[in-house]
Amino acid sequence: MAKTKRRSVLKLAGGAAMGGMAGILATGRTPAYAQQKTVHWLKWVDFVPATDQMFRRELVPQAEKELGMKINLETVNGNDLQPRITAGIQSGSGADIIMSFNSYTHLYANSVVDMGPLAEEVGKREGGIYKYAQAICSNGKGVYMGMPWAVIGGMIAYRKSWLDEVGATKFPDTWESYRDVAKKLKAKGRPFGQTLGHTFGDAPGFTYPYMWSWGGKEVEADGKTVVINSKETVESVKFMTGLWKDGMDEGGLAWDDTNNNRAFLSQTIAATLNGASIYIESLRKPDQYKTEKGEPLNKDILHAPLPKGPAGQFGFHLLQSNMVMKYSKNQDAAKQFLTWLHQEANYRKFFESQKGFATPCTAKWEEDKLWDVDPVMTPYKVAAKLGQAPGFAGPPDAKAQEGLSKYIITDMYAKAVQGMPAEESVKWAESELKKIYVA
Numbered sequence: 001m002a003k004t005k006r007r008s009v010l011k012l013a014g015g016a017a018m019g020g021m022a023g024i025l026a027t028g029r030t031p032a033y034a035q036q037k038t039v040h041w042l043k044w045v046d047f048v049p050a051t052d053q054m055f056r057r058e059l060v061p062q063a064e065k066e067l068g069m070k071i072n073l074e075t076v077n078g079n080d081l082q083p084r085i086t087a088g089i090q091s092g093s094g095a096d097i098i099m100s101f102n103s104y105t106h107l108y109a110n111s112v113v114d115m116g117p118l119a120e121e122v123g124k125r126e127g128g129i130y131k132y133a134q135a136i137c138s139n140g141k142g143v144y145m146g147m148p149w150a151v152i153g154g155m156i157a158y159r160k161s162w163l164d165e166v167g168a169t170k171f172p173d174t175w176e177s178y179r180d181v182a183k184k185l186k187a188k189g190r191p192f193g194q195t196l197g198h199t200f201g202d203a204p205g206f207t208y209p210y211m212w213s214w215g216g217k218e219v220e221a222d223g224k225t226v227v228i229n230s231k232e233t234v235e236s237v238k239f240m241t242g243l244w245k246d247g248m249d250e251g252g253l254a255w256d257d258t259n260n261n262r263a264f265l266s267q268t269i270a271a272t273l274n275g276a277s278i279y280i281e282s283l284r285k286p287d288q289y290k291t292e293k294g295e296p297l298n299k300d301i302l303h304a305p306l307p308k309g310p311a312g313q314f315g316f317h318l319l320q321s322n323m324v325m326k327y328s329k330n331q332d333a334a335k336q337f338l339t340w341l342h343q344e345a346n347y348r349k350f351f352e353s354q355k356g357f358a359t360p361c362t363a364k365w366e367e368d369k370l371w372d373v374d375p376v377m378t379p380y381k382v383a384a385k386l387g388q389a390p391g392f393a394g395p396p397d398a399k400a401q402e403g404l405s406k407y408i409i410t411d412m413y414a415k416a417v418q419g420m421p422a423e424e425s426v427k428w429a430e431s432e433l434k435k436i437y438v439a
Helices: 006-027 049-067 078-091 116-125 131-137 160-165 175-187 202-214 231-247 250-254 259-265 277-284 331-341 344-354 363-367 378-386 398-405 408-417 422-437
Strands: 038-044 070-076 097-101 147-152 155-159 271-274 301-304 318-324
Touching: 038 078, 038 318, 038 331, 049 070, 049 331, 049 344, 070 078, 078 097, 097 331, 116 147, 116 331, 131 147, 131 318, 131 378, 147 378, 155 160, 155 378, 160 175, 175 231, 202 231, 202 271, 202 408, 231 408, 231 422, 250 259, 250 408, 259 271, 259 277, 271 277, 277 301, 301 378, 318 331, 331 344, 363 378, 398 408, 398 422, 408 422
Parallel strands: 038 070, 038 097
Antiparallel strands: 097 318, 147 318, 155 271, 155 301
């Protein structure tokens, strides 16, 4: 064994100590061996409070223990996610993982990390990723701008007994019968409720399928030719103005995605497009939410899809994915955390806490026993399979997302119900879409 002189050891130790300290002082960071990886995950405030509680109390601590990293979970109102994404990209700093709604993935494609390997792995393991999620989260060539997380299905929540009182033994399945029932209920002080505001979920979730059901569309399949100014779209706008006056809570123009929940639970509206959060909240607090007869409100709530129009029946459901940002200095750790989250045992905790509010993006979960527990929730299980993406008949690309983010379709209807002639509101929408697709 070679001998080392004491002076040499001291010299080496001293040099290392001085060099190390100088390095620390220069960088302002502790030595690498003393650092713990931290992943900052920014997501929406879940409409099922039990889920966020589960993350903070159970799943995040478990991930930290098993992965040996710190998970900084931050939740914000869903309407605040896009401004945070934009600010992070512009500043080059922010959360490592950010929840994406719909086609934010395409809009910010150049600023996110490819999640294709994880998506492929999960898809193979779980019976394939639904085409709806593939179209929104990937470029069609194997690159995933976001890792598909869940689809928040949109269905009409309605008061069964109130509809029975006006002779509607089932929820109306055409827009004409929908208007007729809504008119009868509004006369009794129980209108239908719907937002036409700038809010991420319920407004576009209503206006896009409504337009499609009349035969209206933004662009042709080429994704370039704007065709919204059509007879079908104009007819849909004219019908909406009458529907709004006859049967809707006219204050809905200013609602966000929480106002209709509160209106329904306070029993001022008879029906509204929503995720399952209204029903789940009524289950969670049966003693607080009761009918006018003193019975649990949850016993009087059912769900139904949006009605059909001349061109068919459609749905547009909020798709959530998680994007790993390119500016992140913790990309590998972020990928590791998402891989861990998508392990079946871990994802199941999320899925079961949602009680059907969120539908997984892979086929495997469609047959899960959870859907058999409560028949009221069963209609939501196929949301991810049947959703149609914004931008139809074109692709759900960055241009489609820009139109969605600017609320052009929603505003087209909002302007009309506030007094703008139908033809003028459609021409306005056409002009706005051409700024995106033709410019």
